[in-house]
Amino acid sequence: MNDTVEACVEALKAGRLAILPTETVYGLAADAARPEAVAAIFEAKGRPRFNPLIAHVADPEQAAAIGELDGAALKLCEAFWPGPLTIVAPVRAGDRVCDLARAGLNSVALRMPGHPEARAVIAAFGGPVVAPSANRSGRPSPTTFSDAVAETGTFAAAALDGGPCGVGVESTVVSIVDGGVSLLRPGAVTRSEIEALVGPLSDKGQGHRSPGRLTSHYAPDAPLRIEAVSTAPGEILLGFGPGVGDPRWSLSPTGDLREAAARLFRLFREADRESPSGIAVSPIPLEGLGEAINDRLRRAAGFVG
Known part of the structure; x- marks a missing residue:
């Protein structure tokens, strides 16, 4: 199509x-x-x-x-x-x-x-x-x-x-x-x-x-845990920054917020296809575009926005 x-x-x-x-x-x-x-x-x-x-x-x-x-x-x-x-x-x-x-x-x-x-x-x-x-x-x-x-x-x-x-x-x-x-x-x-x-x-x-203001929005199928500094058994870590987690699953190995935003939803979907016990996401800075990324992460994790 x-x-x-x-x-x-x-x-x-x-x-x-x-x-x-x-x-x-x-x-x-x-x-x-x-x-x-x-x-x-x-x-x-x-x-x-x-x-x-x-x-x-x-x-x-x-x-x-x-x-x-x-x-x-x-x-x-x-x-x-x-x-x-x-x-x-x-x-x-x-x-x-x-x-x-x-x-x-x-x-x-x-x-x-x-x-x-x-x-x-x-x-x-x-x-x-x-x-x-x-x-x-x-x-x-x-x-x-x-x-x-x-x-x-x-x-x-x-x-x-x-x-x-x-x-x-x-x-x-x-x-x-x-x-x-x-x-x-x-x-x-x-x-x-x-x-x-x-x-x-x-x-x-x-x-x-405003559109897109619902709680539990943008959510992957797997349970999502944000501001993670370690992983539980069976979780996939979406890392951010140099040396954080498996590069395959990194939102941005260099800590670039624009790269992280562009990769966020795609990595949610790719991680879901692995059927993990959960998806953990490294802390993302709040400044600049990080405010939008954290907003989406909080909604995906089920926090009230």
Whole structure:
């Protein structure tokens, strides 16, 4: 299963689903305006319907027609789009991103993906598409085409192979709904990068407006133990840093946070295939992209986020 941009556009226009590559993870896409198409995503993922979806757009003009983007939002768009940043804004045109996709909220999550083939599909389609990660809900997000097809390919009418995802964790999510800018979900665009542009972040953000905020999210099948400094019998250690564990299972032998983010979900899946008694993960620094990695690890381990 490997289709063209045109095949994906045709599937979306017919109200069906398509697997699309992005720079973060592979997404399972549908027409954002059609409730029945969005419902098919929830069915395919087994996703709770109160969790809102991100509307992916081809350009900032398309985003501004859907959400009310203030000055801070436009600065963020200029600096980080196309790329792994989602902006939650007051909704302007609810018919373009249906109520079901917004989980009944008066806000909308918007992103312009960095992957050129994803943007090509959206531009040719002519409207926003919702495209949550192409995995069953609660499972690790797919960062390769084969993993995406294995997870939800039976539900998709078309699938586009865009190669391995370069970022490997979902987008950063910020809110401009309550005035100021607040961080709802850490990701590849870091807190410090955002604050350098718009100043200190607000603490007024409402987490229920953000995609990917569920507990026990991104979880492998094997029990996950984080901040591990040793392993129990039968566990696989996902190491971080020089000389930590088996290099095959290292998130980054050099201690590079971007490499660790890109490898995290893939190593979850590869470790699961070994049927270990558990998966242990070395401590990951909290600074920079480490904030996003630790967020995903805490959710995968079942901690409340």
